[in-house]
Amino acid sequence: MNLVITELRPGVAAVRIDVPRLDAQASRPLRAALEQALQTHPTLILDLSAVGFLDSAALGVLLHTLRLATANGGQLALANVNPSVRALLELVRATSVLPVYPSVESALDVA
Amino acid sequence: MTPHSRPALAAPSIWVVDPDPDAGAILQALLADGDLGAVRTLRSAAEYWPALIAAGADPARSLPLLLLLAERGPDFDGVAVCRDTRQRPGLADLPVILLTSRSDHALLDRAYQAGVNDHFDKPILREELLLRVRSALRLAEETRIRKQREAELSETAARLKASLDRVAADLAAAARLQRSLLPPAPATLRGVSYDWRFLPSEALGGDLLGVLPLPDGGIALYLLDVSGHGVQAALFSVALHRLLTTAPGGLLLDAEGQVRDPAAVVRQLNAQFQMGGEELVYFTLVLAHWQPATGTLSHVQAGHPGMLLLLPDGSRRILPEGALPVGMMPGVRYQTSRVTLPPGTRLLLYSDGVTEAGAASESMVLYGSEQLLAQISRAPLGECLDAIVADVAAWAGPEGLGDDASLLLLDLLPPPADPEPSP
Numbered sequence: 001m002n003l004v005i006t007e008l009r010p011g012v013a014a015v016r017i018d019v020p021r022l023d024a025q026a027s028r029p030l031r032a033a034l035e036q037a038l039q040t041h042p043t044l045i046l047d048l049s050a051v052g053f054l055d056s057a058a059l060g061v062l063l064h065t066l067r068l069a070t071a072n073g074g075q076l077a078l079a080n081v082n083p084s085v086r087a088l089l090e091l092v093r094a095t096s097v098l099p100v101y102p103s104v105e106s107a108l109d110v111a
Numbered sequence: 112m113t114p115h116s117r118p119a120l121a122a123p124s125i126w127v128v129d130p131d132p133d134a135g136a137i138l139q140a141l142l143a144d145g146d147l148g149a150v151r152t153l154r155s156a157a158e159y160w161p162a163l164i165a166a167g168a169d170p171a172r173s174l175p176l177l178l179l180l181a182e183r184g185p186d187f188d189g190v191a192v193c194r195d196t197r198q199r200p201g202l203a204d205l206p207v208i209l210l211t212s213r214s215d216h217a218l219l220d221r222a223y224q225a226g227v228n229d230h231f232d233k234p235i236l237r238e239e240l241l242l243r244v245r246s247a248l249r250l251a252e253e254t255r256i257r258k259q260r261e262a263e264l265s266e267t268a269a270r271l272k273a274s275l276d277r278v279a280a281d282l283a284a285a286a287r288l289q290r291s292l293l294p295p296a297p298a299t300l301r302g303v304s305y306d307w308r309f310l311p312s313e314a315l316g317g318d319l320l321g322v323l324p325l326p327d328g329g330i331a332l333y334l335l336d337v338s339g340h341g342v343q344a345a346l347f348s349v350a351l352h353r354l355l356t357t358a359p360g361g362l363l364l365d366a367e368g369q370v371r372d373p374a375a376v377v378r379q380l381n382a383q384f385q386m387g388g389e390e391l392v393y394f395t396l397v398l399a400h401w402q403p404a405t406g407t408l409s410h411v412q413a414g415h416p417g418m419l420l421l422l423p424d425g426s427r428r429i430l431p432e433g434a435l436p437v438g439m440m441p442g443v444r445y446q447t448s449r450v451t452l453p454p455g456t457r458l459l460l461y462s463d464g465v466t467e468a469g470a471a472s473e474s475m476v477l478y479g480s481e482q483l484l485a486q487i488s489r490a491p492l493g494e495c496l497d498a499i500v501a502d503v504a505a506w507a508g509p510e511g512l513g514d515d516a517s518l519l520l521l522d523l524l525p526p527p528a529d530p531e532p533s534p
Contacts, residue, residue: 064387064391096434
């Protein structure tokens, strides 16, 4: 899984997901990688600028990660979400629980 | 044990067939010198054939591992012997070296066509003989090993294919069972005509839909889409189908047999099926309750694309989407929305596999709900559905849909003048 994890401040990391298509196949390693990232950084900001499509399995992973993060007092936010991914998130109303920010910096201001 | 499964280089059995007794003796001496094991010398075709047939028939004896043939002699044609030897069982790959006294083109052409592997001219030079014999034996051994591996591989492939065929047959049976849960269609129920199309991306899909009569004279409609696809999603969809019924234990009616509010049903499902564990499974669902008497559609949408409407005046609408998919978050407050629809409204429920057609293509440009809405026509239900399916398939292109897709199309007509008795 092509993840670039950058610590922004203690406990908060940006995770750039360099995968154009987050589908069922990509979901398993994504879940493992995000669960591991949460071990060191309770709050994650996912940079989805490289992601052009995500399917239902990947969406499950994002929500699962959100639940893990909030259960441990952290947070999960999305940044740089491209329009088609954003449309999917809105279609399933995921934006009602998953905050979406225009950039990692703007997410950090809120996190 | 097959004749060729002995270790060839450890104890090669070289046969020399040469009518010239001197030449035969010289070959035997040279080969013995080369430490190539036992050499058998035969003087004629009349000696050779019975010996070969006996060796082939008796497992205790061994077939030759290499044949050195004189090209010709009195009553002897080495090329013909080679050709006939090749026909015998187990000898198709036997290395054959022809000892020629003259190498003209026509002879060599005939010899190699008959299956000769190598040739050289008499007089015989010791070093050349040993070199060629060793190389022919090595090549024969490599060929034997390669063929054995190929045989093992094709056996493995055959076994794999047999198990795949069994799995495919199981999947086909499961797919038939899943399809048998779909409502018979086209059909008319309490004035509502409907038809559907069900397009699983694999043998089994995670989509399922239902149209059921309710005891209050209304109709329940649902279409659900379990995340992922394949066997796991299908099993889960079948389990949900068992719950979304008016039968005892089903969720559509309460303990008193009254029709439950759709949102209450979805809230209960959400409490029951929270994702977790190894597989993160959740589902999107649209559940609606149509009351023909009042023209009211009560519906709840859980992460599911909004229902599409073609109204009698020709206008088109998308009913807004509701809340999160079922199983993603505990405690979601699903709400039932109500809309009054005029008689003659055409209603389309679908799963996102339809509108996400194109996701598998390079460009990842999706079909989208606006395009689907525009495709709803006034054609008969089945024709309208087929046109939509064709349009979506053309959009998806050769990559296909990549996800399960299903469509349920209904014409909401006024209730019949004589109300049917409730079942």
